[in-house]
Amino acid sequence: MRAVAFDCDGVIVDSEPLAERAWSAGLATFGYEMTSTDVEACLGVTERDSYRYFAERVPLPSYDEVMTVVDGFRRSLYEDHLEAFPDAVETIQILAGEGIPLAVASSSRRGPLEWKLDRFDLRRYFTTIVSGDDVDRGKPAPDIYLAAAAGLGVPARDVLAIEDAVNGAEAAEAAGLRVVIVDRSGGLRPGFATVSSVDVHTVRSWLGLG
Helix, strand or coil: CCEEEECCECCCECCHHHHHHHHHHHHHCCCCCCCHHHHHHHCCCCHHHHHHHHHCCCCCCCHHHHHHHHHHHHHHHHHHHCCECHHHHHHHHHHHHCCCCEEEECCCCHHHHHHHHHHCCCHHHCCEEECHHHCCCCCCCCHHHHHHHHHHCCCHHHEEEEECCHHHHHHHHHCCCEEEEECCCCCCCCCCEEECCCCHHHHHHHCCCC
């Protein structure tokens, strides 16, 4: 049996620009102006790791206090602006309908992750959902993808990871999964197969299903 593990942000939903705005607004309340370098450094990592990164640069209250502030901005932004990528939604629905086991393997916290999936009625398509809260080490460590493969009940070598960030791709590769990066801007990521959209026919081909 072959299976697919999807990252969520940047692959299934277009949440990364909104999360960036939420973090920027939240950090501004603590006197820190977020830069493009900060955004790049935190791409694809857990929010706890992002908190540690920023706590080294500005005095911050506890992780829970910071996330309460960031989530206040995030929730409003998501309610008003969050969209799913139609190509990914269609691919997920078709693959699930064909009986292919699917997982979400995301650095997001459990609550926001499930909220995003539920907003577009997608949670029901996944055999297992692994969040950044569920593992000791976030991406690029392999833990999230090892947990996803275990939850799918499929050997890691038979799982295709669909990612949008190098940190995530490195995590999947370290876990023994095959990897493709979706770069919707059309660029190339050295060392990894790269496409500009999620296409069900291409995914089926990668899975050896014709």
